[in-house]
Amino acid sequence: MNLKTNTFNSLSSSTAKADKILNATAIFWFLVAVIGQWTFVYYIIVHFGGAALKGDVELYNDSTIAGHVAGDPMGNIVFAMHVFMAAIITFGGTLQLIPQIRDRTIKFHRWNGRLFIFTAFIMALGGLYLVWVRGATLTLIGSLAISLNALLILIFSTYTIRTARAGKIAAHRRWALRAYLMVNGVWFFRVGFMAWILINQGPVGTTQNLDGPFDLFWSFANFLIPLAILELYLKSREKSGTIGKYVMAVSLFSLTILMAVGIFAAYQMMWKPYL
Numbered sequence: 001m002n003l004k005t006n007t008f009n010s011l012s013s014s015t016a017k018a019d020k021i022l023n024a025t026a027i028f029w030f031l032v033a034v035i036g037q038w039t040f041v042y043y044i045i046v047h048f049g050g051a052a053l054k055g056d057v058e059l060y061n062d063s064t065i066a067g068h069v070a071g072d073p074m075g076n077i078v079f080a081m082h083v084f085m086a087a088i089i090t091f092g093g094t095l096q097l098i099p100q101i102r103d104r105t106i107k108f109h110r111w112n113g114r115l116f117i118f119t120a121f122i123m124a125l126g127g128l129y130l131v132w133v134r135g136a137t138l139t140l141i142g143s144l145a146i147s148l149n150a151l152l153i154l155i156f157s158t159y160t161i162r163t164a165r166a167g168k169i170a171a172h173r174r175w176a177l178r179a180y181l182m183v184n185g186v187w188f189f190r191v192g193f194m195a196w197i198l199i200n201q202g203p204v205g206t207t208q209n210l211d212g213p214f215d216l217f218w219s220f221a222n223f224l225i226p227l228a229i230l231e232l233y234l235k236s237r238e239k240s241g242t243i244g245k246y247v248m249a250v251s252l253f254s255l256t257i258l259m260a261v262g263i264f265a266a267y268q269m270m271w272k273p274y275l
Contacts, residue, residue, distance in 0.1 A: 014242045015241065015242050015245070017242075018242045018245035018246055018249070019237070019245060021245070021246065021249045022233075022236065022237060022245045022246075022248055022249045022252075023237075024249075025248075025249040025252045025253050025256070026233065026252065028253065028256055029252055029255075029256045029259070030094075030097060032256050032259060032260050032263070033094075033259065034094050035263065036187070036191060036259070036260075036262075036263035036266070037090045037091075037093075037094060037184065037187055038090075038091065038094070039263070039267055039271065040090060040187050040190075040266075040271065041087045041090050041091050042275070043271040043274065043275060044083060044084070044086060044087040045087055046274070046275050047271075047274040047275070048080075048083050048084065049084075052080070064079075064083075064136075069134070072134070075129075075130070075133070075134045078126050078129050078130060078134075079130060079134075079136070081122065081126060082123055082126040082127060082130060085119045085122060085123050085126075086123065086186065088115070088119055089116055089119040089120060089123065089183050090183075090184065090187065092112050092115060092116050092119075093116055093180050093183060093184070095112055096109065096112060096113055096116060096176065096180070097177075097180065113160075113164070113176070116179075116183075117157050117160060117161055117179075120153050120154075120157045120179060120183050121153075121154065121157060123153070123183065124150040124151075124153040124154050124157075125150070127146055127149075127150045128146075128147060128150050131143045131146050131147060132147075138209045138210045138211065139209065139210060139211050139215075139216070139219075141211075141216045141219055142210060142215075142216075142219050144219075145219035145220045145222075146219075148220065149182060149185045149223045152178075152182045152223070152227075153179065153182045153183055156175055156178040156179035156182055157179045159171075159175040160172060160175040160176045160178075160179050163175055174234060177230055177234075178227060178230065181223065181226045181227055181230055182223055182227070184226075185222055185223035188222045188223060188226055189218065189219075189222040189223075190262075190266050190270060191259060191262035191263055191265075191266050192218060192221075192222050192225075192262055193206075193218060193222075193262075193266075194262050194265035194266040194269060194270060195258055195259070195261045195262030195265055196214060196218070196262075197265065197269075198261060198262075198264075198265040199261070229251075229252070229255065232248060232251075233248060233252065236248035
């Protein structure tokens, strides 16, 4: 009986330790992501906000496809809303995932969540407008990828609302995480793309028109891979044994390092020149 008890206690202790390591790795990922996303927000405010204040919106075209088009006031308005809402949702989204804020200021969490969902819907619909009406992409594959990303934002945001209203908190948090990742597709695209460039020391598999093999792959993978990793993390946290949790922790830690490389490269080559 003592042998069985000791074995059970040992397994419980190992599982608890694995849980702590997996949670710590997830926190590490989040902290690195916050640094990268808030840097992206700063870039948006300084570059696009600065150009707007100067009245020199032509500068938008230095870093985007069809950022400002003469004679297209509706498209320019949609683009401007899309960009500045990206700053709002990126900053506000990270605040939604901080437990101390969620638990201690529930009213703020709810209202910020409503703002997040509203902004997500407007951005998704605006992105579809920019792609299919304005033609703000270079390839059909890119347009289809952005459209799928927008569709997933709409679906996940809808389920985030439904589960919250139904009081299904655990399900609500899972759908909110999915929505959070999807609205950050643009950020993941830049970070992953620049990590690839830096690691390969050049544009391997990419072209200026974004129709190279890596370009086409990453058009979809930039949001589908983070989503797949999230699903594996959730499944590992809830159902995996000790070994499975350790494998997930090591994998997530490695991907976080890769993400940090991408953030550094994106800052140096994409954002810093405009700050």
